[in-house]
Amino acid sequence: MTVRTRFAPSPTGYLHVGGARTALFCYLYARRHGGQFILRIEDTDLERSTAESVNAILEGMTWLGLDYDEGPFYQTQRFDRYNQVIEELLAKGLAYRCDCSKERLEKLRVDQLARKQKPRYDGHCRNRSVDPRHPHVIRFKNPVDGVVIVDDLIRGRVPFANEELDDLIIRRSDGAPTYNLSVVVDDADMRITHVIRGDDHLNNTPRQINILRALGLEPPRYAHVPMILGPDGTRLSKRHGAVSVIAYRDLGYLPEALLNYLVRLGWSYGDREIFSLDEMIELFDLSDVNKAASSFNTSKLDWLNQQYLQRSDPARIARLLSPHLGQLGIDPATGPDLVEVVRAQAARAKTLVELAEISAFCYRDFEDFDPESAKKHLCQAAREPLERLRAAFELLAFEDWTSEQLKHVVEGVAQELKLNLGKVAQPLRVAIVGRAASPGIEETLRLVGKEATLRRIDKALAYIAEHGGEG
The missing domain is CATH 1.10.10.350 (Arc Repressor Mutant, subunit A)
Incomplete structure (x- = not known):
C-alpha cells in the first residue's frame, strides 16, 4: 500500500499555525513512508471562501517548503461528482429528502434541550415521501443501532454509538453538498490512506465512516492531533498574537525554525530540540504524538529561531535580512557587506526584524x-x-x-x-x-x-x- 495523506484547509482565512502543524505532520508521515502528500482546498463554504485566502494558504505552504505531490484540488470544481454520489445514495435508499421547516427544527431543538437531551434530528422525514420540486435538503440515513469504532492512531480506540448520531444533511436546499459528504468522496477518489487532522474533527469521523461503508468503501486510517492552546490555556486565537504563518515570516522568523517549533508541539524524540527537515522525516511517527494539547510558547520559538540564525549560512541570512532593512529605509548596498554584518550580529538577535534593528547603526x-x-x-x-x-x-x-x-x-x-x-x-x-x-x-x-x-x-x-x- 502506498501511503497517501492530504492537507485540506478551508479558504476562509490565512494559514494559521495549527493548520501548518497539521500540514507538517501529513507531509512528514507521507515522506517517511515513501508516499504522496496531497493539497485539497475545501471551498464549499461559498459565502466565506475567498481567493485571497486561497493565495494566503498557498503562499504559506510555499514559504514553509511543504511541497505537495498533487493538487491543489478545489471542491467547488467537483460538485458534479458529489451529486452523483448523493443520487447513488438516494437510489439505494441510504439517503432521503427532508423538507422540515426551520421553525419545526428550532422547536425540536428547544424541546430536546428542555428535556436535557442532546439536540439531534428526529428522523421525521426518514420514511416520508417528499416532493423533490419543493425546497428540501438531502439527509444521510445513518444506522440507528450499533457502534462505530474509530481506531485512532494517536488517541487509540474511540467508540461512538450510532443512536447518538443523527441523520446529517449531505446536500443543502441550495444544492450545495456539505462538508461531511464532500470529504468522504474526496478521500475515496483521491485514495487517501491516512487522514491526519485536528481533534476538533473527531466527532465527524464516525459519520464519515458510516457514509464510506454505505458506499461500500473501506475507511482510511485516522489520526486526530490535539489542539494548540495559548499561554492562558485557551484555544490558540488571534488575541494570543500572530497566528498566521505569513505573519511569522514578516516578524522575521525563519521557516525552518517555525517548522522545528511546530513539530515539537505535541511530538518528541528523546530530549532533542533541534531537527532539520530531513531528520524530522527520518524520525517522525504518529505513535509518538502526544494525546494532550500543547501550549504555544513564543519565547521557545524565539530561542529556536536564534539558534537557526546562528547556524545558518550567513549569505542566506543576509538575503533574508535585506528586505527587513529596507523596511527601515536602509539600502544595504550603501554600507558594509551585509554578510559581514550577519556574521557579527546573528548571535545577538532572535528574529530577522531584531537583527535589522540592531544592525541599522552600520548603515546610518x-x-x-x-x-x-x-x-x-x-x-x-x-x-x-x-x-x-x-x-x-x-x-x-x-x-x-x-x-x-x-x-x-x-x-x-x-x-x-x-x-x-x-x-x-x-x-x-x-x-x-x-x-x-x-x-x-x-x-x-x-x-x-x-x-x-x-x-x-x-x-x-x-x-x-x-x-x-x-x-
Missing part, C-alpha cells in the same frame, strides 16, 4: 543616544579617551581600517591613560552605536567605517559638553 547614524547608556558612559571622564581615540582614528589610512589596527588603537589609548579597557571601549561603543551593546569594539568600528566613526565621536563629545559632564 542614530538619532539619539540610549538614555541609560549615555548617563552611565558619556560622562566627563569619557571626554579625554574619546578625544584621544578620535585623533588616532583620524590618522589611520582607509586601508588600515582593519579589526587588528583598530583593536591596537583602542588598547593603546587605554594603556596611555592607564585605564581599564572597558573605561575606553564602552564610551566608544555608546558613541558609535548609541547604546552599550554591540559586537566586539574593533569589529563594530570596522563595520561602521572611518567617516561615520569620526562623525559619531564628535556627536558624543558634543553630548558630553552639552550635559555638563553629568551624563
Whole structure:
C-alpha cells in the first residue's frame, strides 16, 4: 500500500499555525513512508471562501517548503461528482429528502434541550415521501443501532454509538453538498490512506465512516492531533498574537525554525530540540504524538529561531535580512557587506526584524543616544579617551581600517591613560552605536567605517559638553 495523506484547509482565512502543524505532520508521515502528500482546498463554504485566502494558504505552504505531490484540488470544481454520489445514495435508499421547516427544527431543538437531551434530528422525514420540486435538503440515513469504532492512531480506540448520531444533511436546499459528504468522496477518489487532522474533527469521523461503508468503501486510517492552546490555556486565537504563518515570516522568523517549533508541539524524540527537515522525516511517527494539547510558547520559538540564525549560512541570512532593512529605509548596498554584518550580529538577535534593528547603526547614524547608556558612559571622564581615540582614528589610512589596527588603537589609548579597557571601549561603543551593546569594539568600528566613526565621536563629545559632564 502506498501511503497517501492530504492537507485540506478551508479558504476562509490565512494559514494559521495549527493548520501548518497539521500540514507538517501529513507531509512528514507521507515522506517517511515513501508516499504522496496531497493539497485539497475545501471551498464549499461559498459565502466565506475567498481567493485571497486561497493565495494566503498557498503562499504559506510555499514559504514553509511543504511541497505537495498533487493538487491543489478545489471542491467547488467537483460538485458534479458529489451529486452523483448523493443520487447513488438516494437510489439505494441510504439517503432521503427532508423538507422540515426551520421553525419545526428550532422547536425540536428547544424541546430536546428542555428535556436535557442532546439536540439531534428526529428522523421525521426518514420514511416520508417528499416532493423533490419543493425546497428540501438531502439527509444521510445513518444506522440507528450499533457502534462505530474509530481506531485512532494517536488517541487509540474511540467508540461512538450510532443512536447518538443523527441523520446529517449531505446536500443543502441550495444544492450545495456539505462538508461531511464532500470529504468522504474526496478521500475515496483521491485514495487517501491516512487522514491526519485536528481533534476538533473527531466527532465527524464516525459519520464519515458510516457514509464510506454505505458506499461500500473501506475507511482510511485516522489520526486526530490535539489542539494548540495559548499561554492562558485557551484555544490558540488571534488575541494570543500572530497566528498566521505569513505573519511569522514578516516578524522575521525563519521557516525552518517555525517548522522545528511546530513539530515539537505535541511530538518528541528523546530530549532533542533541534531537527532539520530531513531528520524530522527520518524520525517522525504518529505513535509518538502526544494525546494532550500543547501550549504555544513564543519565547521557545524565539530561542529556536536564534539558534537557526546562528547556524545558518550567513549569505542566506543576509538575503533574508535585506528586505527587513529596507523596511527601515536602509539600502544595504550603501554600507558594509551585509554578510559581514550577519556574521557579527546573528548571535545577538532572535528574529530577522531584531537583527535589522540592531544592525541599522552600520548603515546610518542614530538619532539619539540610549538614555541609560549615555548617563552611565558619556560622562566627563569619557571626554579625554574619546578625544584621544578620535585623533588616532583620524590618522589611520582607509586601508588600515582593519579589526587588528583598530583593536591596537583602542588598547593603546587605554594603556596611555592607564585605564581599564572597558573605561575606553564602552564610551566608544555608546558613541558609535548609541547604546552599550554591540559586537566586539574593533569589529563594530570596522563595520561602521572611518567617516561615520569620526562623525559619531564628535556627536558624543558634543553630548558630553552639552550635559555638563553629568551624563
